[in-house]
Amino acid sequence: MLDFIFADSWSPYIVGSLIGVLSWFSFIISKKALGTSTTFARGSAKLGAVFFGAEVYDWKYYQKYKPELEWQSMLVIGIVIGSFISAVLSGEFNLSLIPLTDFESILNQNILGRLFSAFVGGIFLGFGARLAGGCTSGHGISGTFQLSIASWISLIGFFVGGAVTAFIIL
């Protein structure tokens, strides 16, 4: 048991099964599906207001998704904490600015390249998630297992778009 708690990693089938079980409890306890990307949309209103003033809070999208702390925002904060706990227990926590990778490229092995790839990638990710209406967790896991048509198309689109881009840039 102790070895299991401090192990570097767990089998993807154990982790996947436990995420599936976590989804049951999320529905039972919170009446919500696991998802994360809406939180960044809510947060973006605050950032936008810093640059463009409080009028952005009146935008239609931010009327639908108000910039306030709610269940999912707390879930995202929880992910940071949970990952930190796991990383510390397994000795995997380390501060890094450049990801350690086998797939080295100008886009990930120097600060400017990483700043560019992470920032531009983030923009695409944020915009794409809002247009598609979800991300890898909201569509990719929670949506697909509810047999949502949009979620299955999204899951395929995420990985097709991702694989094509990855093969081009790396």
Add this chain to the structure above:
Amino acid sequence: MESKTRLIKGLATGIVFGFLLQRGGVTDYNVLVGQLLLEDFTVAKIILTAVVVGMLGVHFLSDRGLVELKPKSGSLRRTIPGSLIFGAGFALLGYCPGTIAGAIGQGSVDALLFGLSGIFVGSFLFAAFYERYDNLIEKNKFKFNTFPELFKINHWLVIVPLSAVIIIFLVWIESIGF
């Protein structure tokens, strides 16, 4: 604002989710990009296993009236370009919105400083785009949200074959050495 109890429920769910993502290896740039380059199938294994387990459980619970499902809707004009743009961003950044939170927790400063600001900017750009073009964006939504509704069949007639296909796929990728 939501009640304190709900906020704590969200936080607790997130802590477990984050722990699992990190322990599964999917808060690591190398593992995520490795999946997109088809060299490491950890991400697919986790997602597909979670889909099968999640699907069997929530439909069982929903049949008994214990939970209420909320399948997402979409439209071709939103879902296809949105998911492809998301995929391009996923490859560039190397994280998705959930795993970036996990990456921050395990100390990836690039995720925190550059990636997170990018996601906020991208989401803000969408809100601006939506402000002007909301009618166009919201048009032509799918008439049916789920496959059982579309095919007008009992959901278990989708769940059982789909689970079988996923399990066969997972056994196959293991058997060819991934």
